[in-house]
Amino acid sequence: MAYAGPYNLQGINYQKEEWFAKVVTKGYYISDVFLGFRKYPHIIIAVLRREGGKAWIMRATIDSDIFESFVKRAQMGRKGDAFLVNEKHELQTSPRFGGHAMEDMELPFRVEGRFQGVRIQELTVSHRSYLYGWTWLENKDWLLVIREDPEDELRPLFEAEYLIWVLLASGVMVIVAGTIAVSTAVVRRLEKTEREKAELDANLTQSGKMAALGKMAAGVAHEINNPLAIIREQAGWIKDLLEEEEIRKVPQYQEIADSVHRIEHHVERAKNVTHRMLGFARRMEPAMHAVDVSKLVAETAQFLKTEALLRNIDIRLDLADGLPATNSDPTQLQQVFLNLIDNAIDAIGKNGQITITTRLDQDKNEIAAIFADSGCGIPADKLDKIFDPFFTTKKPGEGTGLGLSIAFGIIEKLGGRITVTSTVGTGTTFTVFLPAS
Ligand SMILES: Nc1ncnc2c1ncn2[C@@H]1O[C@H](COP(=O)(O)OP(=O)(O)O)[C@@H](O)[C@H]1O
Ligand SMILES: [Mg+2]
Structure with a gap:
């Protein structure tokens, strides 16, 4: 026998005890609450286990306090009670009202042998009505008895439950209708805000990029201007030297001069x-x-007419008469138009056409100048990059990538905007919108 616990049980022979016989025949044994030589209410649980031809019995002693606390959890409300009795109606746990473990308990109902499930009955005990519920525990001939006072405990409960149902039924309708209305409104608002934010973001990003790159460009330009000035000065000096008699006689004179x-x-x-x-x-x-935007477009197109003719590009003008004026800087606006036509010519290369249209959008009080070309077009993934400074698809020396970013900056400053649509292989259309004054 092996033992772990506070008592000296070494050498005790349990073989003749009732529980021992039971555990051997039934496989387990649970005792009633008893005092034993510990002089403290407790129960014992013994379990039989067979393993590899050997039989082991494990017997544990459990303070009845422990499972009493479990039983007490079944007590409800101010007058509810819960307790366990054995077959002889001896209390196994202490009820809340009267009685202690191991005392006899007088039950107000008759229990005839074991049964399945739970019995519930309303019973009158000393002129008061109680709701009793009782059931046999599994594995042990103990009866769990639960007593409730329906007057005090259950009525408010039922009333509260009823009220909750009424509230729920009407509340649910209101909540459902409210939720639908509110969420629809919120979703619409969110969508609108989201759209506005995306537009604003795109503008801000572009403006931010311009500002940052503008500063950088200024720095770079200054840094390069100084050495450039020195190089030019030195070249001028060499040129002066080349004018001298002796140097003119040097065989490589022409090469140096070139x-x-x-x-x-x-x-x-x-x-x-x-x-x-x-x-x-x-x-x-x-x-x-x-x-006068129409007039300015006509003048600008004139500049590039020769270049276009050489490449067999037809520049067609469809200019609105009597457009309202726009308050603008004509030099800068012309620079924008020049850049756009220049790009269109580059995009076509040879044989094609450029159509420039001007018109008034009366609703928005805007003047639009539309530059449509039959050039190569711009792939979708490049469309949002073309306004970036230094973005170019042209060979070094042919493009700086500054044309469109300058144009964007100028138009923004003039209070207008510039948009682009393009289809690869078909052509590109830039539209400049300017506020009409
Ligand atoms: N009309 C157009 N058709 C096709 N691509 C264009 C057109 N305009 C501009 N682009 C593209 O945008 C790029 C940037 O233009 P831009 O800023 O004027 O710089 P650059 O002309 O020096 O390359 C061009 O390199 C080209 O790829
Ligand atoms: Mg350009």
């Missing part, structure tokens, strides 16, 4: 770029005039 000429030419080109970068960066305050 090189100097080329240096000057390319310095000039670089200066142009930095100049444009500075212009882009500075965002010079525009000098405002009342501008």
Whole structure:
């Protein structure tokens, strides 16, 4: 025998005890509550286990306090009671009202042997009506008895339940209708806000990019301008030297002269770029005039007519008469139009047409200048990049990637906007909107 616990049970022989016989025949044994030599109410549980031809019996002693607390959890309300009795109606746990464990308990109902399930009955005990429920425990011949006072305990409960149902039924309708109405409104609002936010974000991102890159461009332009000035000065100096008699006689004279000429030419080109970068960066305050957009478009197209003719590109003008003027900086606006036509010519290369239309959108009080070309088009994934400074698909020397970003900045500053639609292989349309004054 192995034992773990506070008592000295070594050497005790249980073989003759009743529980021992029961555990061997039934496989388990649960005692009634008894005092034993511990002088404290407790029960014993013994379990038989067979393993590999050997039989083990485990016997545990449990304080009745412990399962009493379980039983008491079944007590409800101020007058509810719950307790266990054995077959002889001896209490196994202490009821809340009268009696202690191991005392006899007088039950107000008759129990005839074991039965399945729960019996419930309303019974009168000392002129009071109680609701009794009783059931046999599984595995042990103990009866669990639960007593409730329907007057005090259940009525408010029923009333509360009824009230809850009424509230729920009417409340649910109101809540459902309210929820639908509110959520529809909220969803609409969210969608609208979301759309506005996306538009605003796109504008802000573009403006933010421009501002940051503008600063950078200004820095770069200044940094490059200084060495450029020195290079030009030195080239001028070489040119002066080349005028001297002895040097004119040097066999490589012509080669040197050509090189100097080329240096000057390319310095000039670089200066142009930095100049444009500075212009882009500075965002010079525009000098405002009342501008006739149709007239300005016609003039600008005139500039590029020769270039277009050479490439067999037809520039068609569809200009609205009597447009209201827009308050604008004509030089800058012309720069935008030039950039757009220039890009269109590049996109076509050879043989094609550019249609420039002007019209008034009376609803929005806006003037629109539409530049449609039959060029190569712009792939969708590039559409949101073309206004970025330095974005170009052209060969180095042919494109700077600044044209559209400058145009975007100018139009924004003039209080207008610029949009683009494009289909690869069909052509591209840029539209410049300007506020009519
Ligand atoms: N009309 C157009 N058709 C097709 N692509 C265009 C058109 N306009 C602009 N693009 C594209 O946008 C890019 C950026 O244009 P831009 O800012 O003017 O710089 P750049 O002309 O120096 O390349 C171009 O390189 C080209 O890929
Ligand atoms: Mg360009």
